[in-house]
Amino acid sequence: MAAGAGVADVCRLRGRAVLVRAAPALTLGLALLLGGCVVPARSAGHYRDDATAAVQSAQSEAQTVALVLAQVDRRRVTDQAAEVVVSEAEDAIAPLEASFGSVQPPSPALDPVRAAVMTALGDADDAIAAARIALRRDDAAGRAAAAGQLRQVLGELAGLSERLS
Numbered sequence: 001m002a003a004g005a006g007v008a009d010v011c012r013l014r015g016r017a018v019l020v021r022a023a024p025a026l027t028l029g030l031a032l033l034l035g036g037c038v039v040p041a042r043s044a045g046h047y048r049d050d051a052t053a054a055v056q057s058a059q060s061e062a063q064t065v066a067l068v069l070a071q072v073d074r075r076r077v078t079d080q081a082a083e084v085v086v087s088e089a090e091d092a093i094a095p096l097e098a099s100f101g102s103v104q105p106p107s108p109a110l111d112p113v114r115a116a117v118m119t120a121l122g123d124a125d126d127a128i129a130a131a132r133i134a135l136r137r138d139d140a141a142g143r144a145a146a147a148g149q150l151r152q153v154l155g156e157l158a159g160l161s162e163r164l165s
Helices: 007-035 044-073 079-101 108-137 140-164
Strands: none
Touching: 044 079, 044 108, 044 140, 079 108, 108 140
8 A cells, every 4th residue: 555545545445355355244144134034933922922912903903994984984084084094004004914924933833823813914904905995986885895804804803813812
């Protein structure tokens, strides 16, 4: 290195060597980061608790949307307010799916619990999306169909919550 060379000169002179040496570490770090997205549950009890919390949260969101649809049909809530509530409920379901889905069951015996919860969360998401679409289209028949879908999902969630408790 020449006398008087600054840090920028050193980086320019050795930049390629630093990148070549950093590439394996960067690759390993990225693999650990992406691989760390799925974490195992600490125990069967903790996993069931997480499952129950996810199901109950989805149940709450679905009940809220069902209530809003009923109020829209009775003309007790504005379309704009209904759309906001339903959109927020839909936004709340996605993180539930992602969060619970990222937890690995601690044993193969709990794989059916994972499958049931993920299916129920997906069904709730679908029913809430159907309600949002029907509301935005001002589609009374679509709202009625979404309300029926929500009743079915709420029954599914209630049964699943009962089995998990």
